[in-house]
Amino acid sequence: MAISPSGQDGAATPATGDGAVIEVARLRKRYGDVQAVDSISFEVHRGEIFGLLGPNGAGKTTTVEILEGLRSPDEGTVRVLGIDAAHHADRIKERVGVQLQTAALYPFLTVVEVLDLFRSFYARSRPTAWLLEAVDLGERRHAQTRQLSGGQRQRLSVALALVNEPELVFLDEPTTGMDPQARRSLWDLVLRLREGGTSVLLTTHYMEEAEQLCDRVAIMDHGRVLESGTVEALVTRRFHERAVFFDTLPGLSVPELEQLPRVERAMLEDGVTVLYTGDVSATIGALLGRAEQLGLEPRNLGIRRATLEDVFLDLTGRALRE
Amino acid sequence: MHALVMLTRANIRSFVRDRTALFWTLAFPVIFILLFGAIFSGGGDTTYNVGWVDQDGTAASAGLRQAFGQVPLLHLEDGTLQASRQAMQKGALNGIIVVPAGLGASVAAASGGPGSPGAAGPSSAATLEVYTDPSQQTASTTIRQVASQVVASLNVTLTGRSPALGVTDRTLQTQDLTSAAYLVPGILGMALMQLGVFGAVPLVAQREKLILKRLGATPLPRWTLVGSNVLLRLLIGLVQAVLIVGIGVAVFGVQVLGSLWVMAALVVLGALSFISIGYVVAAFARTEEAANGIVQVIQFPMMFLSGVFFPLEIMPSVLRPIATLLPLTYLGDALRQVMVSGSAFAPLPVDVAVLAGWFLVCLTVSARFFRWE
Ligand SMILES: Nc1ncnc2c1ncn2[C@@H]1O[C@H](COP(=O)(O)OP(=O)(O)O)[C@@H](O)[C@H]1O
Ligand SMILES: [Mg+2]
Numbered sequence: 205m206a207i208s209p210s211g212q213d214g215a216a217t218p219a220t221g222d223g224a225v226i227e228v229a230r231l232r233k234r235y236g237d238v239q240a241v242d243s244i245s246f247e248v249h250r251g252e253i254f255g256l257l258g259p260n261g262a263g264k265t266t267t268v269e270i271l272e273g274l275r276s277p278d279e280g281t282v283r284v285l286g287i288d289a290a291h292h293a294d295r296i297k298e299r300v301g302v303q304l305q306t307a308a309l310y311p312f313l314t315v316v317e318v319l320d321l322f323r324s325f326y327a328r329s330r331p332t333a334w335l336l337e338a339v340d341l342g343e344r345r346h347a348q349t350r351q352l353s354g355g356q357r358q359r360l361s362v363a364l365a366l367v368n369e370p371e372l373v374f375l376d377e378p379t380t381g382m383d384p385q386a387r388r389s390l391w392d393l394v395l396r397l398r399e400g401g402t403s404v405l406l407t408t409h410y411m412e413e414a415e416q417l418c419d420r421v422a423i424m425d426h427g428r429v430l431e432s433g434t435v436e437a438l439v440t441r442r443f444h445e446r447a448v449f450f451d452t453l454p455g456l457s458v459p460e461l462e463q464l465p466r467v468e469r470a471m472l473e474d475g476v477t478v479l480y481t482g483d484v485s486a487t488i489g490a491l492l493g494r495a496e497q498l499g500l501e502p503r504n505l506g507i508r509r510a511t512l513e514d515v516f517l518d519l520t521g522r523a524l525r526e
Numbered sequence: 527m528h529a530l531v532m533l534t535r536a537n538i539r540s541f542v543r544d545r546t547a548l549f550w551t552l553a554f555p556v557i558f559i560l561l562f563g564a565i566f567s568g569g570g571d572t573t574y575n576v577g578w579v580d581q582d583g584t585a586a587s588a589g590l591r592q593a594f595g596q597v598p599l600l601h602l603e604d605g606t607l608q609a610s611r612q613a614m615q616k617g618a619l620n621g622i623i624v625v626p627a628g629l630g631a632s633v634a635a636a637s638g639g640p641g642s643p644g645a646a647g648p649s650s651a652a653t654l655e656v657y658t659d660p661s662q663q664t665a666s667t668t669i670r671q672v673a674s675q676v677v678a679s680l681n682v683t684l685t686g687r688s689p690a691l692g693v694t695d696r697t698l699q700t701q702d703l704t705s706a707a708y709l710v711p712g713i714l715g716m717a718l719m720q721l722g723v724f725g726a727v728p729l730v731a732q733r734e735k736l737i738l739k740r741l742g743a744t745p746l747p748r749w750t751l752v753g754s755n756v757l758l759r760l761l762i763g764l765v766q767a768v769l770i771v772g773i774g775v776a777v778f779g780v781q782v783l784g785s786l787w788v789m790a791a792l793v794v795l796g797a798l799s800f801i802s803i804g805y806v807v808a809a810f811a812r813t814e815e816a817a818n819g820i821v822q823v824i825q826f827p828m829m830f831l832s833g834v835f836f837p838l839e840i841m842p843s844v845l846r847p848i849a850t851l852l853p854l855t856y857l858g859d860a861l862r863q864v865m866v867s868g869s870a871f872a873p874l875p876v877d878v879a880v881l882a883g884w885f886l887v888c889l890t891v892s893a894r895f896f897r898w899e
Contacts, residue, residue: 272743273743274739274743274899297745298745302740302743304736308735308739308740309737310536310540311735312540312543313536313539317539320532321532322744324529324532325529325744326744326745327745364740
């Protein structure tokens with residue numbers, strides 16, 4: 205699995221040529237005062253699941269829709285399947301699958317009718333039964349789309365992205381609005397697609413989704429790619445230590461916590477204190493001792509490995525929340 | 527091609543399943559025509575006003591008048607041909623019976639005995655002229671039948687043998703307010719106008735729901751998308767035409783005089799120009815509600831200022847210049863001329879040219895300003 209080094213412009217990513225299904229270089233897009241996408245670069249390799257991870261407004265959708273040929277870039281180059289997406293989007297459309305962030309469905313058509321309609325747009329298409337099975341909508345096949353739940357609409361919208369057996373699938377926040385079970389089954393589907401050789405670019409603001417699914421991620425905020433690489437690399441590059449967390453104690457300040465043995469950093473986040481430490485037992489022992497002196501008791505104390513959430517918190521000083 | 531068929535099917539399904547759209551485009555015009563037709567064709571009284579024009583002035587013509595005067599169905603009003611025609615065109619008369627000069631002499635000759643020239647059959651001098659309005663079917667058949675019967679019985683009394691009198695039917699299309707024949711083409715025009723202009727609403731809704739954007743991410747060509755929307759509207763337009771004309775004929779006895787092909791061509795042309803107006807609305811309206819509002823602002827004045835319900839001549843002269851700009855004026859006028867030979871507001875080629883002009887202008891404007899997202 206290729207690991208690309210971090211870098212604001214991602215320029216360090218080796219030029220893989222044939223291996224890349226998406227190449228983005230110094231892409232910019234502005235809306236009025238908002239620099240929605242601010243000179244970003246990244247590559248997606250054939251056969252991988254690549255995640256654009258970032259909070260609302262980070263510029264994920266804008267980036268993806270430029271790649272889909274639905275919006276035009278201000279500056280920079282975008283190549284999809286080797287084709288210039290800014291000028292020859294029509295040549296790409298037959299070969300990619302698109303799921304928009306907001307499901308766009310004919311309200312009065314049934315699930316099967318919508319699938320068959322979209323199948324008619326492509327030279328080659330998957331059987332309707334396969335699609336229904338893939339997103340588990342068999343039981344709702346004859347329901348009009350306006351009668352579907354949010355999660356079901358989202359699943360249909362994903363199925364539409366798979367109609368033409370695409371080489372590359374764009375999924376823009378595919379699991380938003382789904383219940384946990386539907387989310388897991390969608391993850392399974394995405395993993396199965398990868399097994400079949402399909403490349404996937406997905407955006408998400410769920411850390412867990414990125415960690416579970418993505419071979420590589422790019423973390424976006426305010427239109428920029430802050431860092432990119434494998435989840436593993438992003439986490440270990442920044443945190444060799446583990447995280448000890450507990451409900452914030454009013455008597456313990458951050459500077460004081462950072463004085464505890466082996467603690468490299470302390471952060472307060474939404475009522476939870478997180479200590480990154482190289483030695484969990486030494487840190488916890490000292491923490492409990494200090495708390496006892498103050499007559500306090502840490503509640504909901506726990507230990508975990510550092511996650512992408514921590515990476516994001518560290519990069520931006522903010523939590524990435526749903 | 528397959529995509530066009532599938533997309534048109536999808537559009538038809540969406541249209542049929544959306545009860546509100548169905549109501550406004552199909553039920554509404556039907557209700558309209560039944561309601562207005564019933565009010566305006568003013569049924570009930572079974573006597574018909576018939577102008578009596580005596581150009582002969584003989585005892586024979588006076589006898590004829592007496593004979594007709596005894597028919598309870600008819601109410602005779604004496605007058606000159608010109609005055610009677612005017613009265614009929616205004617709707618005061620349902621028909622006119624003209625006794626031409628020389629009739630008395632001809633009848634005298636016929637009853638004079640065999641061998642005289644008039645006895646061989648009805649000559650032009652011995653022919654009653656009966657004017658009726660074919661679009662007022664009941665009135666026109668009644669008057670013609672009454673005339674034939676009266677004449678037949680007179681023939682028998684006069685000669686005892688062969689008929690010396692005949693009846694020549696003349697048609698005269700009236701601009702009668704009470705005539706369904708006036709209303710039917712107008713309401714068809716109105717329905718096509720609503721069909722086309724209201725087309726903006728689902729179009730904007732599809733854009734708002736991002737359906738147009740989603741389709742833009744597929745290889746589907748734009749022309750297929752537009753083509754299928756237009757195709758749907760044209761199909762509905764033809765259904766409307768069949769419904770409205772059908773009701774006009776079946777319920778109100780309107781006679782369709784012109785060619786069905788020419789009518790169909792006019793329906794298509796009219797639908798196209800109003801569809802293109804709908805596209806212009808869709809180009810500028812951002813939300814479905816806005817589109818609906820603009821459509822109402824366009825369609826209501828147009829409905830009342832285009833002579834759909836009453837002739838432009840009786841419209842206040844201040845408003846007439848507006849009427850001469852509106853495409854519905856010309857569509858109604860063209861349909862009226864072709865369907866029921868109504869008197870023209872403008873010559874047919876002018877009607878067609880104005881409609882085509884609206885179509886081309888709106889096509890250009892919407893092509894320039896239409897947004898898919
Ligand atoms: N069509 C648009 N017009 C104006 N501003 C836009 C438009 N699309 C996106 N933006 C702005 O660009 C920024 C990035 O938006 P977006 O790409 O949707 O982010 P994300 O998908 O990561 O939530 C936001 O500030 C958003 O308001
Ligand atoms: Mg987004």
